[in-house]
Amino acid sequence: MSDLMKLRAVWGNRPLLGVAAGVLIQNERGEVLLQKRGDDGLWGEPGGGLDPGEAFLAAAQRELKEETGLECGNLTWLGVHDGLTSGPDLYTRYPNGHELYLVGTLFHGTLPADALAHAQPDDSGETLELRWCALDDLPPLSSNINRTSLNVLRRRVGLPELPMQPQPPRQPDPTYWADLGRLLGGRLWFMPGSSVLVTDEAGRLLLLRHKATDQWTLPGGKLEPGESFEECAARELLEETGLRARRLERLHLLAGPELRFQQQGQTWDSLGLLLRASDVSGELRPPAGELSEARYFAPDELPGVDVLGTYTRQALAFWLGQS
CATH class of the missing domain: 3.90.79.10 (Nucleoside Triphosphate Pyrophosphohydrolase)
Structure with a gap:
């Protein structure tokens, strides 16, 4: 089986x-x-x-x-x-x-x-x-x-797109990932998600500090069932920072066994899409819950920042290469 x-x-x-x-x-x-x-x-x-x-x-x-x-x-x-x-x-x-x-x-x-x-x-x-x-x-x-x-x-080849067939409305499933992790029993599984690159007028990159580890990461998180990468990015950005982006541009996919991680006894393979936010509005608010701080970092500050895991390091390396 x-x-x-x-x-x-x-x-x-x-x-x-x-x-x-x-x-x-x-x-x-x-x-x-x-x-x-x-x-x-x-x-x-x-x-x-x-x-x-x-x-x-x-x-x-x-x-x-x-x-x-x-x-x-x-x-x-x-x-x-x-x-x-x-x-x-x-x-x-x-x-x-x-x-x-x-x-x-x-x-x-x-x-x-x-x-x-x-x-x-x-x-x-x-x-x-x-x-x-x-x-x-x-x-x-x-x-x-x-x-x-x-x-x-x-x-x-210039042909019109085939129309999509109607689908039932997506139902929220707030316990999806917790239930999935519990039922997998430690078996390896994929975790798709989105991470957002937000910069200010000075070209500095927004990072968020996790309370539990005191390490920094990008705004972002896991896809909910039926969510697009863009919808996930917009939701996580708003929830974690209070910011909205009128445009989210796909940039780079992070995936591979080197990004494997454990969380509460479950092993996951990350499948993360980096998206660049532009035309950003709203006031950056102090994070709540699992986050303790939000701050913009200049490119030359990033090598000394303690970041959360291989995924974040690879994401920042990509951004620095593009900057």
Whole structure:
């Protein structure tokens, strides 16, 4: 039984926040490789959930191999703008009743059209059929996850975006992360989140001090199920600082085993998006709760600052490299 199925056995149908890798393969005619799914009989790109601790590219390669029998040597992540998806539209309810909000990473590669003759999906039943499909003549798609992925390719060739299908309103789940950590029983799991880079007129960067550790970190936090990275960033910025940003720009993804950390006995793999805030309004208020201080730091002050964990160090190194 997979780790996901073990969790579902105690979690039930309650919405989960899942992390997945999708694979967009195109041939020399610009057609995209789609699979007819075994669960609902509809179509989508190859892909699936990451195993705990698995790298994104490794997951994309594994899912492509399992679902098509094919290998692609030039799979490339599409970056923070096209290759990272999130939000309330990316909801799905599977035929077995399991509900999922997806955080997706998207990869692109090319194969010749005749590669399909060598396709050999595994015997799991996930793939009923494989087909090259023109972007302007797509079969019925399984979910908004697939519509979002295929819209990346449609935008590139000037086709209108596929409309998203309506989804049920996202329900707040304030105990999600506490409940998840308790039920995981120490098993490794992904924790997606957002961190916000806020600077003042002098080009100094805003950091917050944690009461428990007396260390500094960026404004930010964990995604709630169904939240986009931008929604998470805006919420955390307001909650922790009292500030609002009219614009949040995606800059950089922080992920990898070096960012693994423990919290209350549970082990997590960070998947954090850095966003730059601009047109910021509001009055910076003294933090409350787990935070004790907010302060702007000049770039030359940062090397001497005691920061919270490898994630924050990497985030600050990225910002210093951009400054």
